[in-house]
Amino acid sequence: MILDFLAERKSISHTDCAVQMYFSILLSDIQSLLLAVMAYDCYVAICNPLLYMVTMSKQRCRQLVAGACVVGLVDAMIQTCLTFQLSFCRSNVINHYFCDVPQLMALSCSDYSLIEIALFALACFITISSFMTILLSYVCIFSTILQIHSAEGRHKPFSTCACHLTAVVISYGTALFIYLRPISPYSTEIDKIASVFYMLVIPMLNPLIYSLRNREVKVALRKTRNKLLTTVRSVGQWKWENSIPSPWQ
Template sequence: MNHQLQAPEGNITKLKEFVLLGFSDVPHLQWFLFGLLIAIYVIIIVGNGTIVLITRVDSTLQTPMYFFLGNFSFLEMCYVSTTLPRMLFNLATQRRSISFTACATQMCFTLILGATECFLLTVMAYDRYVAICNPLSYPLLMNTRVCTQMVIGSWVGGIPVQVGQTSQIFFLPFCGSTLINHFFCDIPPVLHLACGDITVNEMMVFLGAVVFALVPFLLIIFSYSKIIATVIKLPSATSRTKAFSTCSSHLAVVMLFFGSAIITYFRPSASHSGGMDKVLSLFYTIVTPMFNPMIYSLRNKDVKMALKKLLCKLLS
């Protein structure tokens, strides 16, 4: 991403708004996309909301694993709500402008919640590691106080850095085009519109991606390598199957989220394209929140039993 070191003064203006192009390249599909995205949003809110509810009210789910799952599902509802409502508004009204302040706010919340998701997925992997590799120490290591501290740390840990990174980006001078070739204010397409030397900003984005995405992902992979090594040694096939089933759901969500996010933020800036960025962003902002409740409810006997009990109570 090469930018001129200094843009002519006449071309630098104080921007009041950007324009999110979104899916404007397929005008004939606007209402189809609007209906599809509304359906997806309802599925995400209802599905994740149900998991939050059952992990709170069902006595059999009052364990660290489901405490983290309930927090993760609540996070997914918040995360998707930073982008999808704006996409729906743009599709319905065809008004694609977004104010400078609203764009910065959307980016900031997306980055903060994205960092929280990375941390929470890491904490969930650590929980499974302790449960399977150190079962005798599990009640001591994963007591209520420790679990609460881990969740609070996950929610607030990324706030200072992500607020700073957003401020750094939006203090840049912008000139020329105001068209953001994306459906929300993500870092790569916004940086692409900046004037002057953005080397420092690109370096900070890379370091942020290392700290908030790559390091957690490597910790998760390390945890699962230990888990797999332990499970293989279990004498009973039933025990091995049960251990793998409790981890496979989490691992599926990890691969969906981290796979797309890492590709997005670790690709060379020269290889960024609007179409590819939008496709990859759909995976970590919409697809993962949508599949999260399905993955956990379909592959988890405890969750299915809790859902049946909840439905029986509602029907009776």
């Protein structure tokens, strides 16, 4: 990315484009599937806490993570191979920041209707299955939390899944904005902005979101907030004192 920013001629080879597409699809799939796995983990921790160590053992966690990686590897390989089976005889200018399936299909001069259906079915299978797992998990979680009468008892389950729920809302909120908004003449430019947010900003925010449960991070954030408030108050007090005219003037 830094090389592309600095280069005067922004070009990419055929092989590099395929590799870039493969890894972007792979990491997107793994992210969606891991969000579903984490939702199931929250469900077990809140709805079946006594069986948590048995249900979510280390071996089960390894199996779930490995399954997410295998599904992502297979899906990325299928989508990349199907896309690069097309013949490209139109413009070689990709109207995007990186090699993505819709932008490359727009440059193809062959019939890609069947390939488009297959790619759409694969994407829907992974996205919808992940989203439904998250949705059903949180329906069970919220129904369990609402049965708790004490406020303190409700606070702990909410704090357990708050970070994950924040990541889910940001991730799927961006995806829904991309795919459910009405088509307009500026859709390509909006897709570029949304793709940068989805591919770069959200992964950069994830470490911060998940570290908010860390006690040391919370203490550091409180100290930073208190310092900022003290600085603002001292500056405001200094301005207020200097704005009062002296009786000797």
